[in-house]
Amino acid sequence: MTLLARHHLPPKEGDYNLRNYLEACETFSWAEAEKAFSWKKTGRINMAHECVDKHVEEGYGSKTAIHYINGEDEYKLTFKEVKEKSDHLASVLRAHGVKKGDIVFIFLPKHPDCYIAMMAVIKLGAIAGPLFEAFMEEAIRDRVADCDGKFMITDHVLGKRIPKNDLPSLEKIFITSSPEHCEAGEISLPAELAAIERESDITEWLDMESGLNIHYTSGSTGKPKGVVHAHRAMVQQYLTGKWVLDLKNDDVYWCTAHPGWVTGTVYGIFAPWLNRATLVVNGGRFDARSWYRTLEKTEVTVWYSAPTAFRMLMAEGNDLQKEYDLSLLRHVLSVGEPLNPEVIYWGEETLGKRIHDTWWMTETGAQLIVNLPSEVIKPGSMGRPFPGIQVAILDDDGNILPHGEVGHLAIKASWPAIMREIWKNEEKYHSYFPFPGWYLSGDLAILDEDGYVFFQGRSDDMINSSGERIGPFEVESKLIEHPAVAEAGVIGKPDALRGEIVKAFIVLRKGYKPSDELLEDIRQFVKKKLAAHAAPREAEFIDQLPKTKISGKILRRELKARELEKINKR
Numbered sequence: 001m002t003l004l005a006r007h008h009l010p011p012k013e014g015d016y017n018l019r020n021y022l023e024a025c026e027t028f029s030w031a032e033a034e035k036a037f038s039w040k041k042t043g044r045i046n047m048a049h050e051c052v053d054k055h056v057e058e059g060y061g062s063k064t065a066i067h068y069i070n071g072e073d074e075y076k077l078t079f080k081e082v083k084e085k086s087d088h089l090a091s092v093l094r095a096h097g098v099k100k101g102d103i104v105f106i107f108l109p110k111h112p113d114c115y116i117a118m119m120a121v122i123k124l125g126a127i128a129g130p131l132f133e134a135f136m137e138e139a140i141r142d143r144v145a146d147c148d149g150k151f152m153i154t155d156h157v158l159g160k161r162i163p164k165n166d167l168p169s170l171e172k173i174f175i176t177s178s179p180e181h182c183e184a185g186e187i188s189l190p191a192e193l194a195a196i197e198r199e200s201d202i203t204e205w206l207d208m209e210s211g212l213n214i215h216y217t218s219g220s221t222g223k224p225k226g227v228v229h230a231h232r233a234m235v236q237q238y239l240t241g242k243w244v245l246d247l248k249n250d251d252v253y254w255c256t257a258h259p260g261w262v263t264g265t266v267y268g269i270f271a272p273w274l275n276r277a278t279l280v281v282n283g284g285r286f287d288a289r290s291w292y293r294t295l296e297k298t299e300v301t302v303w304y305s306a307p308t309a310f311r312m313l314m315a316e317g318n319d320l321q322k323e324y325d326l327s328l329l330r331h332v333l334s335v336g337e338p339l340n341p342e343v344i345y346w347g348e349e350t351l352g353k354r355i356h357d358t359w360w361m362t363e364t365g366a367q368l369i370v371n372l373p374s375e376v377i378k379p380g381s382m383g384r385p386f387p388g389i390q391v392a393i394l395d396d397d398g399n400i401l402p403h404g405e406v407g408h409l410a411i412k413a414s415w416p417a418i419m420r421e422i423w424k425n426e427e428k429y430h431s432y433f434p435f436p437g438w439y440l441s442g443d444l445a446i447l448d449e450d451g452y453v454f455f456q457g458r459s460d461d462m463i464n465s466s467g468e469r470i471g472p473f474e475v476e477s478k479l480i481e482h483p484a485v486a487e488a489g490v491i492g493k494p495d496a497l498r499g500e501i502v503k504a505f506i507v508l509r510k511g512y513k514p515s516d517e518l519l520e521d522i523r524q525f526v527k528k529k530l531a532a533h534a535a536p537r538e539a540e541f542i543d544q545l546p547k548t549k550i551s552g553k554i555l556r557r558e559l560k561a562r563e564l565e566k567i568n569k570r
C-alpha cells in the first residue's frame, strides 16, 4: 500500500443505482441503455421529447421540473408547464421561420426562460446555441459570425451587447421582454406568444445524427470553435445521470453551471431531465450564504459544482454551513478543474459527504472518467473510466505507456456522446484523432494499476480559470485592439482559489508609458469587450515577448516557465 492509500475514502452506505463498477464494466453494452428510451418502441427521436413531454405522457405532468430561486424571487414550474411553454415558444419560432438544422443562439441569464428556450429550439429540430451570460460584444460576434447564425433569443438587457450592425447573418432577434423594451427590428416574445396559438403537436422527429446543440469552446490557438453534438448523446447523458449523478425519481438536483458552458446544458438540463429529476435553477452570482440557503431552501439532494466554488465555500471557514440544514443533501460531485484532496477532506469534515470528481470535455459530450458513489475514492484522482469507455496514456508517437507514467490522456473512439463535428472545420475535428482509433484530450495524465486516472496538466496553452476554459489567443487578440498595446502574450498562472488566473504580458506601443492606471484601463477594455472571466486578473509590462526563431510565434511556454520560477523562488 502506498502512503496515499491511507487516505482513500471508502464508499458510504446507500442504495445506489449502480452497485458494482467492475461487474458493470464486464457486462456493459450501450444497446442495453437504449432500452430506457421511448424511441426504442416508437422510432420517434427528439431529446426535448425524452426530457419533458415523455414524462407528461407517462403521468408525471404535475411533478416539479424547475425550482427557480433568485434572492426573494422564487417559483416552481411543473413538467406540464414546461411542455406547454416550450410548445408555445416553438410555435412562435416556427412561425418566424426557424426550422430543422438552423442554429438558434440563446443568450439569457440562468432563468427558467433559458431552459424553456432550449427545449423549444430542440423540439423544432434546430440546434441550440446557449451563450454564457457574461459574454460581451466580441465574444458574441465571434460565435455568431463563425456559423452565420440567423436567430438569437435574448432579453432586453443582455440583448444590448449584440453587435447587430456587425452581424449581417443575424435575421431575427427575439426578446423575452415586452414590446416597450424592444429596439427597432427586435421581436417581443410575449407579444408574439399572445398573437400566435400554441400547437401541441410541434415536435419534429429526427434521427440520432441530427444536430442537437452547439457550444463554442476555446483552445490554445485561434478563435473558439463550434462543437456540435447530436441527439445520440442522450444515451450516455441519461446513463451517466443515472449511475454517476445517481438520480432517482424523488431527487432535487442542482448543477451550478450556466447552460452557456457544456456542463450547464448536459448536466444542468439533459441528464437530469432524462432521469426525470427536479432542477434547481439558481439565478445570481456566487455568494456563500445564498448558495447554502439555496441548498437548504430548495431541499437539494444531489449537487454538481466545481472546485473553485468548493474552495470559495471552504474559505468561509467551517462554521457557516452549520447555520443551514443540509441534511437532505446526499450526493456531491465536481467537474471542470483539478479537485484538490484538501477540498475532498473538507467535504468529508464539514458536509459529511465525499465529493465525487468527474472528468470530461465539451468535445466528449458526457462524463468519461468518474467517481461512482459505490466505489472507493482516491483523492487526487479524477476516477475511473465509465463502463464501456476505454482510456489509455499515450506517448508522443501514440504508443501506450505503462502505469505510473505521464502522457497524453486518450480515449478509445467512439462513444454515444462524442461531438458530431466542429462547425465547418473538418481539419480541427481530425486534429483530435492523430493516432488511429484514439481521441486525444490535450490533457496529460497518469493511470495507476487500479485504473484510476490522475490529472497532470495540459499539453497545450489552454487556460482553465475557475473551471472556465479560456483561449489565450482570444484574449491576446482583444488586448492588441487597445490603442496602447503593441503585442501581448497570455498565460494561465497557478492560483490557489481559481486554479489558474489569466495573466497578460504586454508590450506597449511607442509613446505610451507604463502605469498602473494604464494597466487597469487595458484590463477593463478586455472585460467590457470580451468577457469578465477572460480579462487578465494580472498584467505586467514587458519590453519584448519571447518568440520562436523561425515563425515568430509567441512562446507562451517560456512566459509560463518564467512565471513558475518566480513563484517557486518566493
Ligand code: WT7
Binding pocket: 217, 262, 263, 334, 335, 336, 337, 338, 339, 357, 358, 359, 360, 361, 362, 363, 382, 441, 442, 443, 455, 458, 464, 467, 468, 469
Ligand atoms: C478541460 C475541458 C465538460 C466538463 C467541464 C469543462 C479540464 C475537466 C476536470 C477534472 C481536472 C478537468 C481538462 C479538460 N477538466 N474536468 N475533473 N480534473 N481537469 O469542460 O470547458 O471543455 O474543458 O477541463 O483540462 O480538458 P471544458
